[in-house]
Structures are given as C-alpha cells and as structure tokens.
Amino acid sequence: MQKLFELMKALPHDIDCGIISNSVNIKYFTKFSLTDGLLIVTHDDAYLLTDFRYYEMAKMRVKDISVICSKDLNADLKNIFKTNSCSRVAIESSNVVVKTFESYKERFKAINFITDSRFDDIILNLRMIKTDYEIKKIEQAQEITELAFDHILNFISKDKTELDIARELNAFILNNSDGLSFDTIVVSGSNSSLPHGTPSNKLIQNGDLITMDFGAIVDGYHSDMTRTVCFGEMSSEKQEIYNIVLSGQKLALDSVKEGIVCCDLDSLVRKYFRKFGFDSEFGHSLGHGVGLDIHEKPSLSPRGNVELKKGMVVTIEPGIYLSGKFGVRIEDMILVTENGYKNFTKCSKNLICI
C-alpha cells in the first residue's frame, strides 16, 4: 500500500485518487477476497468500500485500511472525494466497463476521471515483483501440484480416458488446495498436438504421449506445471521431439537472469527450434507471469519488452506440436533471482514411460 501511495505521488500528471475495482487487485493490497467492493486510494490513505455480506469479516481481517459498510455508494464516494480534495480520479481502464464509467461521469460531474493506463500499470508492475509472503504461497501451490502429478502417474492405465485422468487430477487438487488454477488439460495421442485441447473420452493407447497441464491455488496464489509422459512404447520420433523441447527449455532456464528482456528469452528458444526445422510448430509464448492471476505480467512472448527482475515468478513452457500426430510441452515455474533462478518445479523432466 505504501509503495502504491509513493508511485501515485510520482506520476507525471498528478492523480489525486484511484478507484480499484478489480477484485484480484483488491485482494493483492488487502489480502481479502470479495466479489463486490471498491478500494479507494489517495496519496496517503485507503478505504475499502463493501457491503453487509463482507463487512464484518473485512473489518476483522483488513488492517491499516478504513473499512466502510456502504449502503449508498454514491454518497460514500462523494464523501471520500470531498474529504481528500480529489478532483483527478483514476479508474482501472482495463477493468471498468463502459456502463460503469458512464455512470461515474454522470454521478460525479465535478471529477475529472483519468482513463489512461497509468494507474493500471503501476498496480500490475507492483504485482510483478513478488513479496516473500507471495513466494511462499506459490511454493505451497506448486508442492500440491507435484503431489497431484505423483498421484496421477500411478492412476494412468490403458482403461482410462483423458477425462478420467483430468477428473482424478482435479479431485486430488481440490481435496488438497483452495482450487484449480485453471481447467486441467489432459490430451493424448494425436490430441496432444492441441496445446490447449480439452480432455475427451479418448482411451489412452500404447505409444501415446500424454500432456498434462494443471495447477493448484493456495490463498489466491496459482501454480502452473506441464509434463508430457509416454504410455507404453515410445517411437524414436517422439523421443527426439521430446529431447528438443527439453533442451530448448534448458536453454531458456540457463539464460534467465536479471536484465534479460522477455522477448530475447523467447527468441532464444524459437531460434533453437528453427535449427531443427520447427518454425511454426511452437505457436505460443515461451511463458508468462504467475501470481494472483494464472496469467499476469510479464509476458515472455515475442513482443514482451519487460526486463526480468529479481522477485518475478514466471513459467518457462516451450512446446512443439505436430498437427494430427502428437505434441510435447514441458513447463516449469521459476522465481527470478539476481544471478539466475530458483525452480519451484522439482519433479523430473526425464521422459517418464508408464
């Protein structure tokens, strides 16, 4: 919160006040989850406006921020603007829908609403650098994800479908964490060439590669991991592609350090795959930030212009997808450190054959 105050004060064209409506951003600053509420920040003060449903719990849990049980949002906002002499009020342009924005303008005619992305940017940039508390939560989420992986390796057999495997992973994660990071991906055989394919009724067959992409949530913090395993006999072509993806991932990991620009890291792997003739077979980004959202800044894509910094948590997940045949993706989640990285993902990347 203190950092946000400082960054707001430092903005080139002064913003007196900001309205945070994205519940993930509210959670970030207050550690409190709600689906309905506003966090109003001035240069040195903050107010959490919520209603009867959340008020008592918020009052207990949220420290250093005035919690207001709002019965009349207009009146409460007007009051805050007046008490703090706010005339330039920023909204989260990437979160506020047109209808809400029009109604703000209508209700507060004297206020100049700032709609450029500066306010969003300072929040998202703050969220990129994880605190020790956040790192611990992400670590816990990843530990559960790996227990789920160990569990599923013993579950997979020839009488199981992709859906059976996905449901078993989901059940394990739901029993041991606060939720699923996203809809679990389990794709096998020729379906594995679909990077974000949906699990189907297809039975696991001899020689299939099975790609599983899944994660758990702990106190709002996500984990993200992908492993590709083999069922039965492995063809030399599959082995070869697996090794290329694995070396591509290693190349990226070895190059992670403070100061490297995200697109350069992405391009290292892309160029490496090109040597083997795989240009368009790696059609997605190398990775993404992870935290209170499963996908957040920075983006490790060909357009990612952010420099990696100590404290960022990102995935490194190259893949090669041969349409109609099979695909391989290997994904680890790492913490960027001064001289390299710390890998949250501990499980082996040697090709596992079941």
Ligand SMILES: [Mn+2]
């Ligand atoms: Mn991912």
